[in-house]
Amino acid sequence: MATRVSYPVEVKMKAIEMRLACIPVKEVMEQLNIRNKTQVKTWMRWYRSGEWNRLEQPVGKQYSYGKGPEYASELEKLKAENRFLKQQLDVLKKYKEMPKEVSPKIVVEWIESIRGEVSVTQACEWLGLPRTTYYRWKSAYDTECKDHVVEKVRELCMQHKFRYGYRKVTALLRLEQTINHKRVQRIMQHEGLQCRVRIKKRKPTGQPAYLAEHLLKREFQAHLPMKKLVTDITYLPFGGKTLYLSSILDLFNGEIVAYSIADKQNIAFVLDTLNQLPPLPGTMLHSDQGSVYTSEAYQAAVKGKGITMSMSRKGTPADNATIESFHSTLKSETFYLEGLTCTTTAIVEQTVRDYIIYYNSVRIQTKLKNQSPIDFRRLAV
Incomplete structure (x- = not known):
């Protein structure tokens, strides 16, 4: 067990003076x-609560509750009272602006x-103010400050x-x-004062007109021409305005059969591509779940050509990898x-246009x- 160290009163008072001068604890200890x-x-x-007598108590000595401080002589008692009065005057001198x-x-x-120098209890005793009254005033003051913020x-x-x-x-x-940034955030959320520049975009919650099953199942090979077709749309942001390319690819030989x-x-855009195909009974056409493909008009045109519709699973572009790769x-x-x-x-x-002609008739492919x-x-x- 470590030996308990007893420090002289002078060392304790010096430590208190250094802390009141805002010297860090680590430096005081050194x-x-x-x-x-x-x-x-x-x-x-002890100093802030007015228990200066405890600075002189020996190591391990405890004063029982209600008994009060013990003084070796009347002189020690007077010294303690003088220290109390000196502390009161020192603090009050720093705050001369306190009105009557x-x-x-x-x-x-x-x-x-002054809470860093004296306790609330001590300050209330100097003012002759009950602590309960102070805390009631403080609660009302905090509410007022909150409203101000x-x-x-x-x-x-x-x-x-x-x-x-x-x-x-x-x-x-x-x-x-x-002020803490979290408090400002709570206030802005509660009062509806959030930034309105970048509002979160939400997708429409309405249901599509038609959703087909994933019949293709990533089987990107076909044994006969025009039996498995895939289609998609891509952006062309290279000119004076953004254009869109809608194309249909035959999985038999990778040929672009319509665009x-x-x-x-x-919808008129994708219908124009679809209408370039002849009637194809028994053919499968695969697409994603875009609104143009799930529309009633497009589905009616697909059925009119005898084509069976297949669609990728939601959020799975790899289900239509072949046409994505072509684009x-x-x-x-x-x-x-x-x-x-x-x-x-x-x-x-x-x-x-030139590239699609080149791709279909000139560009060789290893798989072909x-x-x-x-x-x-x-x-x-």
Whole structure:
């Protein structure tokens, strides 16, 4: 067991003076050779509560509750009283602005400002004020301050036309007062003062007109032409305005059998692509769950051609990987390769048309035994 150390009264008083001068505890311990920081905290607690006599008690000596301090002589008692009065005068001298006619607000602000030096109990004794009265005043003061902060937050939000979130509002408030960003966030949420620049986008909750099963099941091979088709839409953001490409690909030989280019992604756009196909009884057409494909008009046109519809699972683009790969290849081998990132709309359209002709009739593919899609189809027939 460690030996308990007894410190002289002079060391204890010196430690208290250094702490009142805002010297860090670690530095006080090093200068006065004090082993444990809890010692310093205990001495400060005794000092603030007016129990200076306890600074002179021997190690292990405890004063029973209600008995009060014991003094070795009348002289020691007078010294303790003098220290009490000196402490009271020292603190009060620092706050000469304290008016004679005090109000609850002034009392609360004054006691809060000296809480690092004396306890609430001691401060209330100096003022002749019951502690319960002080805490009642403090509760009302905190409520008033809270209302003030709410009004200040609302004023800042309106001043900046709701362009700022809680972080920037907190930064502005901290120019005048200390405040936690979480408190500002709670106030803005409760009062409906959130930033209105970037509102969260929500997808429509309505149900699509038609959803087909995933019949393709990622079986991207076909043994006969025009039996398995896949379709999709891609962006063409390379010209003066964004264009869209809707294409249909035959899984038998990877040939683009129909396509359309337009500046609007609507039902008429995909119908134009579909209408390029002849009637195909027994053919499967696979797409994603886009609103244009699930629409009643598109489904009616599909059924009119005797085609069976298949759709990818929600949020699974790999279910339609073949057509996704074609669109990626088209952009990589034309716009990105040739640096056509900013050109005219006419050039974009012509580039896509020329590439599809090249892709179908000239560009060889390893999976087609190094033949172009059209050549592979001709030889197979």
